[in-house]
Amino acid sequence: MNCFEQLYREIRSRFGGKNDEEAFAEMSEPLGSIMKECSEALKMYYMINSLEEANEQELIADEAADIVIYLDILCQRAGLDLSAAIVNKFNKGSRRIGSLIEIY
Numbered sequence: 001m002n003c004f005e006q007l008y009r010e011i012r013s014r015f016g017g018k019n020d021e022e023a024f025a026e027m028s029e030p031l032g033s034i035m036k037e038c039s040e041a042l043k044m045y046y047m048i049n050s051l052e053e054a055n056e057q058e059l060i061a062d063e064a065a066d067i068v069i070y071l072d073i074l075c076q077r078a079g080l081d082l083s084a085a086i087v088n089k090f091n092k093g094s095r096r097i098g099s100l101i102e103i104y
Contacts, residue, residue: 002083003083004072004081004082004083005083007069007072008072008076030070030071030073030074030077031074033066033070033073034067034070034071034074037063037066037067037070038067040063040066041060041063041064041067044059044060044063045060048060087103087104090102090103091103
């Protein structure tokens with residue numbers, strides 16, 4: 001099980017057995033949440049001069065994780081597998097630039 005499959009399962013379990021549509025309806029709009037989290041990450045990036053401090057790294061990591069979580073929710077609503085989409089897009093880019101590096 002990849003991390004996105006586990007994330008999806010755990011998000012569903014938080015909503016007490018409701019079906020996917022009911023559970024996701026209770027969550028904030030994913031696109032708006034992604035935009036908010038990207039804005040927070042950008043603000044954090046510009047506020048922090050050095051990412052050497054562990055606390056500063058954790059702040060950026062938290063914002064990045066929020067973005068990925070909401071992106072996965074958006075993909076689940078659209079019937080997409082985010083993990084597969086990432087692999088596919090990476091491999092397309094590799095082929096486009098003539099790289100032999102692909103992920104599976």
